[in-house]
Amino acid sequence: MHGPATAGWLLVALCAAAGGFCLLRLRGGAPEQRRSAGGEALMGFGMAAMAVPAAVLTPPRWVWVAYAVVFGAAALHVLVPARGRYPHEHRHRSHHLLGMLAMVYMAGAMAAAPGGAHSTHAGVGASGTPLVTGVLLVYFAGYVLWAGTRLLPVAGTVPAAPGAPVAAAGRYDRAELASACRLSMGLAMLAMLLTL
Template sequence: MHVPAQVGWLLAGVCALAGALCLARARQAVRAGARQAGRRPAEAAAAEAVMGFAMALMAIPGGVLPDAAHVAVFGALALWALTLGLRGAPHQFHHLIEAAAMAWLMLPLGSGHGGGPPAVAGALLAYFCARAVLGGVRLLPAPAGRPGSGTAEVAEACRLMLTVAMCAMVLG
């Protein structure tokens, strides 16, 4: 990424925090033995945790892993999201786009990272900005008489953090 080191470290911290929260959700789902109509909330939360940690590694200034390793990790995450989505896990279409976008950002196209067509970057930026706004709206207080679910709100907050980080990474 082509961002100042302070921004890279901030993104790494936000993504690592989101990964840790998703990992805690996965552990909670495993302990509760959660399984709803073929959905696997623990596996979906674990996939989100891996995505958060992988994004954190990518955001660290100077790079921790070679670009090819990042592409492989995000490619595997895209396949995992596709598999979970086909098995009925919610929010996997978003994670599929997120993982594919991260892999795309790491491909050395043209003159460097993300050097592909500006239209692709513009489309990704539009998608992630719209998704961030939608995620923020979902976190607004619930109307009276409809209590919120603490776990669902934490999950949406994790997704929102990673989506906002995606906006910054696509811009970077």
């Protein structure tokens, strides 16, 4: 996005790593888990590309329109009900939908910016934060706090012994790794919205 170049590259690395991990999660698990991992991989790589510092790459307007179309289609894909959906997955699907719509919103804001997206972020402060940006900031800040608390160890759980073998099929399906991936993408989304 449009902060210092070092912060931009760190954001690119974080999002690309999260997207890569989500690609690894596509290898196993139930169909719903693979579908979720695919959406998260798309978000991770899309956010990584969007976070490339402006000094390195200033894409033309049509690129931002293409982003909006891709993530709009992904949002529609999230809305399509799949067979065998479990009730507890509704909250997670809602989070995916909101993330995809946030990407559409950011891409639309960049496409609508006069002179390209990379020249407008400094001018937002004069008129204040737009309502949609503020609502998304509040949501993702709350999500990051909630997801962070889910990674805290629970009293009474026994950690695996060091050197204990991990089943090959379940290596990337562990809930805490998926939660850490979602937390990192939530942090990245929060950082990107702050620069919008």
